Amino acid sequence: MLLFRLLVVLVLAALVRADVRNCACDAAKPETLAAHECGLCREAENQPASPAVFFLKDINPRKPNRWLALPRPHAHSLPEMSSQARLELWTAAIAKAKSLWGDDWGLAVNGDERRTQCHAHVHIGKVLDTAEAENPAFVVVDGPAEIPVPKHATAFWIHAVGNKLHVHANGEQVTEFVLMR
Numbered sequence: 205m206l207l208f209r210l211l212v213v214l215v216l217a218a219l220v221r222a223d224v225r226n227c228a229c230d231a232a233k234p235e236t237l238a239a240h241e242c243g244l245c246r247e248a249e250n251q252p253a254s255p256a257v258f259f260l261k262d263i264n265p266r267k268p269n270r271w272l273a274l275p276r277p278h279a280h281s282l283p284e285m286s287s288q289a290r291l292e293l294w295t296a297a298i299a300k301a302k303s304l305w306g307d308d309w310g311l312a313v314n315g316d317e318r319r320t321q322c323h324a325h326v327h328i329g330k331v332l333d334t335a336e337a338e339n340p341a342f343v344v345v346d347g348p349a350e351i352p353v354p355k356h357a358t359a360f361w362i363h364a365v366g367n368k369l370h371v372h373a374n375g376e377q378v379t380e381f382v383l384m385r
């Protein structure tokens with residue numbers, strides 16, 4: 205019984221810690237940005253006030269081919285950004301992704317329950333050859349202004365097919381594994 209209670213406490217702690225949208229950090233108070241999950245907020249503070257989007261190489265040594273695109277203003281999730289700010293983020297991220305991977309570019313956003321960083325960010329990488337066949341659920345849009353943000357902040361990924369974009373979403377929490385590490 206004691207063990208069971210301990211397990212419940214551990215699971216609850218993990219769940220609480222997992223939803224980084226609730227992070228109470230405030231960029232106006234640098235001392236509140238010290239936590240691990242606020243690392244990308246600190247990176248944003250190190251950037252000049254403009255442009256509105258910046259890029260970082262993924263520091264995870266197991267993901268040597270990955271980059272991140274991030275909004276310079278602090279936002280804890282894509283839905284809380286204005287549609288104009290999201291359009292700027294998508295446009296810049298797609299341009300960077302194309303410059304790195306040509307037609308094989310891809311963008312992936314993990315779900316809010318599984319993100320480990322509170323600052324909104326988009327993963328940039330090369331779409332794996334197997335990804336399309338393994339992820340048959342997608343919508344087709346004409347361009348970045350039409351990219352929908354999934355309800356409930358679940359994960360999604362985006363790539364180009366011809367002159368259209370595919371937005372793949374199936375309610376999962378992690379999609380970045382469609383991109384080459």
Ligand SMILES: [Zn+2]
Pocket residue numbers: 227228229237241242245322323
């Ligand atoms: Zn934070």
Ligand SMILES: [Zn+2]
Pocket residue numbers: 244245246248277278279322323324
């Ligand atoms: Zn931030």
Ligand SMILES: [Zn+2]
Pocket residue numbers: 336342363365370372
């Ligand atoms: Zn596709």
